[in-house]
Amino acid sequence: xxxxxxPALLAGFATARERRLPWExxxxxxxxxxxxxxxxxxxxxxxxxxxxxxxxxxxxxPDAVEQLAASLLAELTPPWSRWFGLKPGHDVDxxxxxxxxxxxxxxxxxxxxxxxxxxxxxEIHQCFLDLVTTxxxxxxxxxxxxxxxSAFQFTAIPAAEIYIDGDANGAIDRHFRTTTASLAQLRSRxxxxxxxxxxxxxxxxxxxxxxxxxxxxxxxxxRFKYQAILPAQRDFVQTPLILSEGLFxxxxxxxxxxxxxxxxxxxxxPVMTALPDIKTANKVVELVLKNASIAVTGIWLxxxxxxxxxxxxxxxxxxxIPKAVGSAGLTPLQAPGRFDVSELVLSDLRTRIRHTLxxxxxxxxNDRRMTATEVLERSAEMTRLLGAIYGRLQTELLTPLxxxxxxxxxxRGEVPAVTLDGTIAEILYxxxxxxxxxxxxxxxxxxxxxxxxKIGGDPRQxxxxxxxxxxxxxxxxxxxxxxxxxxxGMEGDRDA
Numbered sequence: 001x002x003x004x005x006x007p008a009l010l011a012g013f014a015t016a017r018e019r020r021l022p023w024e025x026x027x028x029x030x031x032x033x034x035x036x037x038x039x040x041x042x043x044x045x046x047x048x049x050x051x052x053x054x055x056x057x058x059x060x061x062p063d064a065v066e067q068l069a070a071s072l073l074a075e076l077t078p079p080w081s082r083w084f085g086l087k088p089g090h091d092v093d094x095x096x097x098x099x100x101x102x103x104x105x106x107x108x109x110x111x112x113x114x115x116x117x118x119x120x121x122x123e124i125h126q127c128f129l130d131l132v133t134t135x136x137x138x139x140x141x142x143x144x145x146x147x148x149x150s151a152f153q154f155t156a157i158p159a160a161e162i163y164i165d166g167d168a169n170g171a172i173d174r175h176f177r178t179t180t181a182s183l184a185q186l187r188s189r190x191x192x193x194x195x196x197x198x199x200x201x202x203x204x205x206x207x208x209x210x211x212x213x214x215x216x217x218x219x220x221x222x223r224f225k226y227q228a229i230l231p232a233q234r235d236f237v238q239t240p241l242i243l244s245e246g247l248f249x250x251x252x253x254x255x256x257x258x259x260x261x262x263x264x265x266x267x268x269x270p271v272m273t274a275l276p277d278i279k280t281a282n283k284v285v286e287l288v289l290k291n292a293s294i295a296v297t298g299i300w301l302x303x304x305x306x307x308x309x310x311x312x313x314x315x316x317x318x319x320x321i322p323k324a325v326g327s328a329g330l331t332p333l334q335a336p337g338r339f340d341v342s343e344l345v346l347s348d349l350r351t352r353i354r355h356t357l358x359x360x361x362x363x364x365x366n367d368r369r370m371t372a373t374e375v376l377e378r379s380a381e382m383t384r385l386l387g388a389i390y391g392r393l394q395t396e397l398l399t400p401l402x403x404x405x406x407x408x409x410x411x412r413g414e415v416p417a418v419t420l421d422g423t424i425a426e427i428l429y430x431x432x433x434x435x436x437x438x439x440x441x442x443x444x445x446x447x448x449x450x451x452x453x454k455i456g457g458d459p460r461q462x463x464x465x466x467x468x469x470x471x472x473x474x475x476x477x478x479x480x481x482x483x484x485x486x487x488x489g490m491e492g493d494r495d496a
Contacts, residue, residue, distance in 0.1 A: 006240045009216055009227060013176045016163035023266050027134045027159055033278045034061040034271045035133045038126075038158070057285040060350045061278045064357035065271065069128040071362040075386065075433040076393060079121040082112060084402060085428035085477065092424060104425055107415040111405055118150035126156035127256075132357070135258040135267030138162045138175075141401065142252055143408050151408055157253070164255055166265055173219035175253040183209040183236075190228065190243040199236055211236065213243075217251050224248040250404040256396035258389060274356035281349040288342050298332050358385060390433055402427055430477040438475045445472070 031038060036056050056062070077083050086104035088097045127137040140155040163176040181189075183199065184207045190196055216227045228243040257267025271278070354360045361381065402420060409415045418425040445468070449459045459465075473483045 006229060006242065009218075009229060010214070010231065010240065012165065012174060012218070013163065013178075013214055013216065016165040016174065016176050019165060019265060020163050023134075026272065029275060029279075030133050030269065030271045031159075032056070033275065033282060034065045035129055036062070038129060038133070056282065057289065058278075058281045058346075058350075060281060060353050061271065061274065061357070064354050064359035065129065065132050067359045068132045068270070068357050068362065069125060071358070072128045072131070072386075073121070073125050076390065076398070076431050077121070077124055078432065080116060082108075082477070083429070083431040084108065084111075084398070085430050086420075086425050087428045087474065089421070089423045089426045100425075103416055104418070107406070107409075107418070110409065110414055111402070114150045114152050114405070114409065118144070118152040118154060120152065120154050123154040123156040130156065130159060131256065131258055131267075131269065133269055133271050134159055135260070135269030135272060136164075137256060138164075139254045139256075139397070139401075140177075140252055141254055141404055151412060151414075152405060162253075162255070164265060168263060170260055170263070170265055172255050172265070175217045175251065175255065177215045177253070179213050179215075180210045181213050182207040183211060186211065186213065186230070186243070193241065193243045195241050196230070196243060209236065217248070217253050219251070224251045226252075249407050250400060252404070254397055254400050254404075256393055259392065270357050274353050277349050277352045277356070281346060281353060284342055284346050284349065288346070291342075300332055361385060386433060394429065398429065399427060428474070428477070435477065438477075442472060442475055 032055055073079070086108045088100045088104065092100055123139060127139050131137040136159065138157040138159075140157050142153045142155070144151055144153040157177060161177050161179055163178070164172050165174040165176075166172040186196060212231055212233055214229050214231060216229070218225050218227070224247070226244070226246045226248060228245070230237055230241040230243055232238060232240055258269050260267045351360075362385070399420075406415060406418075406420060410417055420427055449463060449468075452459045452462055470483065472478075
């Protein structure tokens, strides 16, 4: 990268920062009332310096956010479970499909093993928490050093650090991440930069010097260009420095959204929808607690006789408060008639919050008396609720995630040289949410076969049992190694 391109990069970063600025106040409220620990843990930017947990009095929203994030993890990318597979594409010759299927099964198992040995489950859960809270989450997918237990390394990027930009249709093609690092950390990470070695700290301890680092990943054609720049700052860096640059086949930043409005770049979350009710419930609980403190200590009247000193009065059980002879002493102030509807209002608010955050509809099944039909109907409702969200997450998260993971292992020589473009190989999603619709299709096929038998027909005369068995195995996610390929002798049965 030439020095002349640095101003263009920093100008793009400034544009992305301006596009994010209108969202920051809304994000601050979402974190304050729904995920205070995540907001308080950020090191800088719009959430720094405030302990938002002190403003939180009602825990309905944080509890619902954790439940929804846990449901997304269990339904989309369940840990220690096969939530994806690979199968031959539509251009593969049927004669070669069986051999390729075995190769792809082995590649999928290797991919799954690297995911399980990495920190993927921990970091993606943190991303789901951000997704439910602010509607936008970013996962950094890096290749781990050679010799690590897994080839994958993940980081859930806090919302305060990431800036995105894209076109008018909301497609993201530019990522900017800003962090602060000590001079010692920069030397350790970008030791190959000779200009960085020329920077001298006035302090003996270089770890006390904190500098801003801007990392950018910009789409250039079919590839992504990485650039790390140290902007001009303080007395240490007079002109911006180029620390590192490179090219990626797939972007290491995976940004995905819950839903988004027309021409909007950042996503919108269910917490944003429930935020008015969340704030109201929080205020109601705060007022209830204040009312409870008044009910415990009371409000008192006392005659000002020049002897009574309120500073020496201690309202506690067993206290003896002296009073002058003939004075009324302390007298409780009687409030007018009370009409307390706080419990009714609070119950309604909490119900709406849990309904908006899907906590009441995605909760675990605890009633053992539910029939099989009720369980199926609940599964269908889950598909209806999360179907649109799953479609977006599949496009923006799952598919890019698997494409990059396969590219890393392909470069290492651990998997064959195949690409997930649908021609030679394609992704087969096996997550619980994806299988709900598959089970519905299986039930329809089985019902069709059973209906034929009930009306006196022979299902073998109307269905290719070999193809039916293969389709059932693929739809239900049965590994190819367990499927016995054979011919059922349909022609002979018909002649008989």
